[in-house]
Amino acid sequence: xxxxxxxxxxxxxxxxxxxxxxxxxxxxxxxxxxxxxxxxxxxxxxxxxxxxxxxxxxxxxxxxxxxxxxxxxxxxxxxxxxxxxxxxxxxxxxxxxxxxxxxxxxxxxxxxxxxxxxxxxxxxxxxxxxxxxxxxxxxxxxxxxxxxxxxxxxxxxxxxxxxxxxxxxxxxxxxxxxxxxxxxxxxxxxxxxxxxxxxxxxxxxxxxxxxxxxxxxxxxxxxxxxxxxxxxxxxxxxxxxxxxxxxxxxxxxxxxxxxxxxxxxxxxxxxxxxxxxxxxxxxxxxxxxxxxxxxxxxxxxxx
Numbered sequence: 001x002x003x004x005x006x007x008x009x010x011x012x013x014x015x016x017x018x019x020x021x022x023x024x025x026x027x028x029x030x031x032x033x034x035x036x037x038x039x040x041x042x043x044x045x046x047x048x049x050x051x052x053x054x055x056x057x058x059x060x061x062x063x064x065x066x067x068x069x070x071x072x073x074x075x076x077x078x079x080x081x082x083x084x085x086x087x088x089x090x091x092x093x094x095x096x097x098x099x100x101x102x103x104x105x106x107x108x109x110x111x112x113x114x115x116x117x118x119x120x121x122x123x124x125x126x127x128x129x130x131x132x133x134x135x136x137x138x139x140x141x142x143x144x145x146x147x148x149x150x151x152x153x154x155x156x157x158x159x160x161x162x163x164x165x166x167x168x169x170x171x172x173x174x175x176x177x178x179x180x181x182x183x184x185x186x187x188x189x190x191x192x193x194x195x196x197x198x199x200x201x202x203x204x205x206x207x208x209x210x211x212x213x214x215x216x217x218x219x220x221x222x223x224x225x226x227x228x229x230x231x232x233x234x235x236x237x238x239x240x241x242x243x244x245x246x247x248x249x250x251x252x253x254x255x256x257x258x259x260x261x262x263x264x265x266x267x268x269x270x271x272x273x274x275x276x277x278x279x280x281x282x283x284x285x286x287x288x289x290x291x292x293x294x295x296x297x298x299x300x301x302x303x
Contacts, residue, residue: 007031008153011064013057013080014098015042018124019070021131022097022157027051029156036060058087066153067094073241074100081108090116093146095154097138099123099177099238101245102167102252105141109166118146119166123173124158125180127234134158137176141169174249177242181263181279183217184239188283191225191295201295202226221280228298233278240267276303 007030012023015037027033027049036054037043043053054060061067061084071077077098088094094112096105096119105121112119120142130136136158140147147162154160163172190213194204205222208214224230243264250257266285274281287294 008065009063010034010153011036011054011060011067012051012070013037013060013067013084014070015046016070016072017128018131020045021128022068022070022136023051024049025131025134025156026153031153031156034060034064057081057084060084061092062087062089064089065092066150067092068153069094069096069098071096071098073098074104077108078104081111085111085115088112088115088117091118093118093120093149095120095122095140095150097122097124099173099242099245100170102170102174102249105170106167109142118143118149120146120150121166121169122150122154122160123169125173125176126158130158137161139163139169139172139176141166141171170245171249174242174246177239178246178257178260178263180217180234181239181243181267181282182259183215184221184279184282185263185266185286187215187218187222188225188280188286188295191222191283192286192290192293195295196290196293221278224278224280225283226296227301228283228296229301230274230277230281230284231301231303232276233280235275236267236270236277236279236281237275239279240264240271243267274302 009032010026011034013036015035023033023035023046033051034054035043035046035051036057047053057080069077077096077100094117109119120140122138122140124136124138126136134157138154138158138160140160140162141164151160191201194201246260270281270285
């Protein structure tokens, strides 16, 4: 960041599990941030970092050059942007960092462009730990000029990459979630096979670490499965939503993704029972298919 140019004023809409550490990093980096959350008390937690707590989305965005949204799903983003729309400054930039459908991101882009407001979709991967550490993978869709304008802000929160025009950030996020969801299910199958085959699943995981099977999923979520620690983290309901959106995007692109269909069905099977559990609960879905077979003897830790 240049010392000569003033930092842009930011509105941050959505101070939840991810939004709070993301907004906190911006505040600690010296940005002026106006924070809004539907449950006001969550936004007020940032007051100690000198955030301005706004009563409405409109109040939050009125003086903002850059508006960041980090909300639960596309329909909620649409609702909040609708409330903010009359108050957005012409020439400002809206960056939606939520996970939505590509079609929703493209609709936001068109609606804002008609009002002279730029738009980028920039969903993230890395979870709460990544948000706290400022190491999120940020997948941005938008104009190159808008990305250049936002890059220094995004770098406070992680590693931004421009992947294409508006809507393509969401495609990249779906690719990420497809790999994460599929790998979670495969790691669960490997650990259950080790247990059922008479091996120690803890030792099997240790033995294959560092080889071609190594991954962040095996490292973090493999350990969660062994401990049966399903406290969130990324949640079953979020993974299920993302996988449904992968299938919708695949249909729109005219392709079939057979493995993704199986993974999506696995998450659907536990969605009603443990929607708020960590996504590593893919193990529970697998154990439902294999009654009497279980990884370890620890009790389940569930929200």
